Amino acid sequence: xxxITLSLLPAGIINGLMFGxxxxxxxxxxxxxxxxxHIINFAHGxxxxxxxYSAYFLFKVLNIDPYVSILIVTPASYVFGYTIYRWxxxxxxxxxxxxxxxxxxxxxxxxxxxxxxxxxGDQQTISLPYSYESFDLGFLYLSYPKLISFVASLxxxxxxxxxxxxxxLGKAIRAVAKEREGARLVGIDVEHVxxxxxxxxxxxxGAAGCMLLPIFYVDPYTGNIFVIIAFxxxxxGGMGSIVGALLGGFIIGVTESVGGLLLGESLGQIGISLIxxxxxxxxxxxxFGSKV
Amino acid sequence: MKLPFRSNIFIALGLxxxxxxxxxxxxxxxxxxxxxxxxxxxxxxxWNILGGYAGQFSFGGVMFFGTGAYTSSILLSSFGLxxxxxxxxxxxxxxxxxxxxxxxxxxxxxRGSYFALITxxxxxxxxxxxxxxxxxxxxxxxxxxxAPGLYNLQFTSPTGFYYFSLILLVISLAIAIWLERSRxxxxxxxxxxxxxxxxxxxxxxLKCKIYAIMIMGGMGGAAGTFYAQKYLYIDPPIxxxxxxxxxxxxxxxxxxxxxxxGPLIGSFVLHTxxxxxxxxxxxxxxxxxxxxxxxxxxxxxxxxxxxxxxxxTRKNKENDDA
Numbered sequence: 001x002x003x004i005t006l007s008l009l010p011a012g013i014i015n016g017l018m019f020g021x022x023x024x025x026x027x028x029x030x031x032x033x034x035x036x037x038h039i040i041n042f043a044h045g046x047x048x049x050x051x052x053y054s055a056y057f058l059f060k061v062l063n064i065d066p067y068v069s070i071l072i073v074t075p076a077s078y079v080f081g082y083t084i085y086r087w088x089x090x091x092x093x094x095x096x097x098x099x100x101x102x103x104x105x106x107x108x109x110x111x112x113x114x115x116x117x118x119x120x121g122d123q124q125t126i127s128l129p130y131s132y133e134s135f136d137l138g139f140l141y142l143s144y145p146k147l148i149s150f151v152a153s154l155x156x157x158x159x160x161x162x163x164x165x166x167x168x169l170g171k172a173i174r175a176v177a178k179e180r181e182g183a184r185l186v187g188i189d190v191e192h193v194x195x196x197x198x199x200x201x202x203x204x205x206g207a208a209g210c211m212l213l214p215i216f217y218v219d220p221y222t223g224n225i226f227v228i229i230a231f232x233x234x235x236x237g238g239m240g241s242i243v244g245a246l247l248g249g250f251i252i253g254v255t256e257s258v259g260g261l262l263l264g265e266s267l268g269q270i271g272i273s274l275i276x277x278x279x280x281x282x283x284x285x286x287x288f289g290s291k292v
Numbered sequence: 293m294k295l296p297f298r299s300n301i302f303i304a305l306g307l308x309x310x311x312x313x314x315x316x317x318x319x320x321x322x323x324x325x326x327x328x329x330x331x332x333x334x335x336x337x338x339w340n341i342l343g344g345y346a347g348q349f350s351f352g353g354v355m356f357f358g359t360g361a362y363t364s365s366i367l368l369s370s371f372g373l374x375x376x377x378x379x380x381x382x383x384x385x386x387x388x389x390x391x392x393x394x395x396x397x398x399x400x401x402x403r404g405s406y407f408a409l410i411t412x413x414x415x416x417x418x419x420x421x422x423x424x425x426x427x428x429x430x431x432x433x434x435x436x437x438x439a440p441g442l443y444n445l446q447f448t449s450p451t452g453f454y455y456f457s458l459i460l461l462v463i464s465l466a467i468a469i470w471l472e473r474s475r476x477x478x479x480x481x482x483x484x485x486x487x488x489x490x491x492x493x494x495x496x497x498l499k500c501k502i503y504a505i506m507i508m509g510g511m512g513g514a515a516g517t518f519y520a521q522k523y524l525y526i527d528p529p530i531x532x533x534x535x536x537x538x539x540x541x542x543x544x545x546x547x548x549x550x551x552x553x554g555p556l557i558g559s560f561v562l563h564t565x566x567x568x569x570x571x572x573x574x575x576x577x578x579x580x581x582x583x584x585x586x587x588x589x590x591x592x593x594x595x596x597x598x599x600x601x602x603x604x605t606r607k608n609k610e611n612d613d614a
Contacts (some may be wrong), residue, residue, distance in 0.1 A: 004456075034405070038405075040405055040408070040409075041578070091592075092588060092591070092592035093591070094592070094595050096595055098545055098549075099591050099592075099595055102542065102545055102546070102587070102588075102591045103588055103591055103592070105538065105542070105587070106585070106587040106588040106591065107584070107588070108534060109580055109581075109583065109584035109587065110580075110581050110584035110585060110588075112580075113577040113578070113580040113584065114577070114578035114581055115577075116580075117575060117577035117578050117581065218532045218610070224534075228412070228416060230411070231409055231412065231413075231414065235406070235409060239405075239410045249366070264424075266420070266423050266424045266430075266431065267420065267423075267424040270417065270420045270424070272416075272610045273413050273414075273416045273417035273420060274417065276409075276410075276413040276416075277396075277410060277413050277414065277417065280397065280400075280406060280409070280410045280413065281396055281397065281402075281410075283402045284400060284401070284402055284406050
């Protein structure tokens with residue numbers, strides 16, 4: 001019994017890494033928004049769900065491959081995020097943190113139930129021509145969708161990292177994250193930067209949604225499954241850290257996959273909560289975080 | 293702080309109305325809605341003690357509720373202990389869980405979002421555990437037998453549960469009024485306003501916060517017993533539902549944090565809005581969309597909660613008088 005489990009271990013780890021990359025993408029959006037705006041976006045899951053449905057309908061109606069839809073859904077998500085922050089959340093909350101929390105909560109109620117109303121509660125999946133083709137690694141067959149999702153997630157993480165470190169926009173975002181009043185004084189349009197950050201965070205979800213669709217399902221509540229995992233990753237990697245989110249995503253992906261293998265489907269999930277609690281108690285700043 | 297004489301009269305009148313309500317309300321449905329309003333207000337108050345008065349937001353308040361529900365239900369189904377005693381075991385377990393979670397997180401200095409998230413993680417951890425071990429009935433859940441009687445805290449009519457929830461509500465209001473008047477409550481408020489300053493002034497902030505989360509835990513535990521005896525079924529997703537954690541903070545923030553009547557007002561308004569929306573719109577989803585919009589409107593126009601509405605007008609009046 002144990003030897004069978006052990007022989008499955010490498011496959012479990014690889015599988016965990018594949019999912020981990022997508023988790024990282026979801027967590028990136030969360031960590032960016034938290035790092036700059038210092039708010040927890042409760043509508044994160046609902047927005048991921050929206051991205052999944054966008055990719056789903058692009059495939060069903062226009063027959064666009066979800067991996068191609070990344071190029072459509074990601075910019076659209078950015079515009080959605082920017083707009084909803086600039087003329088919605090930012091204006092309505094009056095800048096109070098607990099109110100932002102509740103407004104994103106209200107938004108998630110609206111989005112989830114709109115999805116329920118328009119798309120019904122049925123789980124939807126898609127099947128691509130190459131869904132069942134796989135790549136032989138010798139000890140395991142890796143399905144193409146998982147492989148593509150993995151590589152694409154990594155590319156997006158690198159692009160985001162470059163945006164944040166190499167461009168003026170990235171510099172402005174980091175400045176606002178560190179010291180918003182100071183940034184305002186040197187002439188940065190803080191409200192604009194907030195909205196841009198929110199937009200980028202939602203854009204990450206757009207990309208994640210497209211990559212998740214071929215290997216998962218979508219219903220009005222899908223997003224919530226990923227949000228708790230994303231919270232764990234953000235805390236594990238350090239709030240606001242891009243590298244931390246990526247590393248955290250891999251750790252959580254592997255923990256979940258290997259935990260499920262060793263402890264069974266139900267108890268296997270306990271690894272995530274345990275890591276979460278241990279990190280918070282012993283190193284609340286996370287692996288790459290700087291301050292509590 | 294002493295409540296003015298006029299407020300005391302209002303409280304007495306309100307209590308009298310609530311006690312007589314079942315004689316005036318013939319509809320079982322309406323009585324059930326009122327029970328639900330009181331129950332949510334009670335849970336909101338438990339959240340308010342730690343979140344509103346002490347300023348420590350939690351996203352996992354449901355963990356005490358679920359633990360209490362399992363405690364009294366397992367004691368009943370496995371050992372035959374009547375819930376009227378079991379509810380005290382539930383309170384004890386809730387407070388104990390509060391002690392553990394509070395000690396672990398406050399001792400390591402977790403504040404703000406970090407504290408909020410760790411409570412969420414504990415609730416998730418307990419949900420997974422309850423789903424995986426034998427004695428909770430795992431994913432199948434626990435069914436309780438229907439045997440009405442006071443010792444079982446089960447009642448044949450909604451009126452019984454109405455009074456049960458009213459008693460819980462009154463106790464929670466009494467705790468909040470006590471906080472408003474006591475030294476301990478003042479210490480919690482000092483922690484909320486500026487923890488470092490409170491510490492410097494000699495407030496044992498760690499102890500105060502742990503006491504606060506233990507009170508919250510005990511209250512949550514009793515709520516779990518109430519729920520289990522009313523609905524006679526619990527399972528991990530119900531007992532540790534994130535939605536209930538959210539509802540606790542929602543009614544409190546909408547009503548007004550750190551106030552005695554905030555959770556009750558919030559619960560009353562949100563449930564009423566929800567019921568009205570449900571009454572007029574029968575399509576699934578649509579009524580909750582309306583609810584979400586109303587929620588956002590309330591928050592954007594009343595940043596201090598509904599209680600702030602009364603306070604503001606009173607202050608304006610005072611200004612006019614002067």
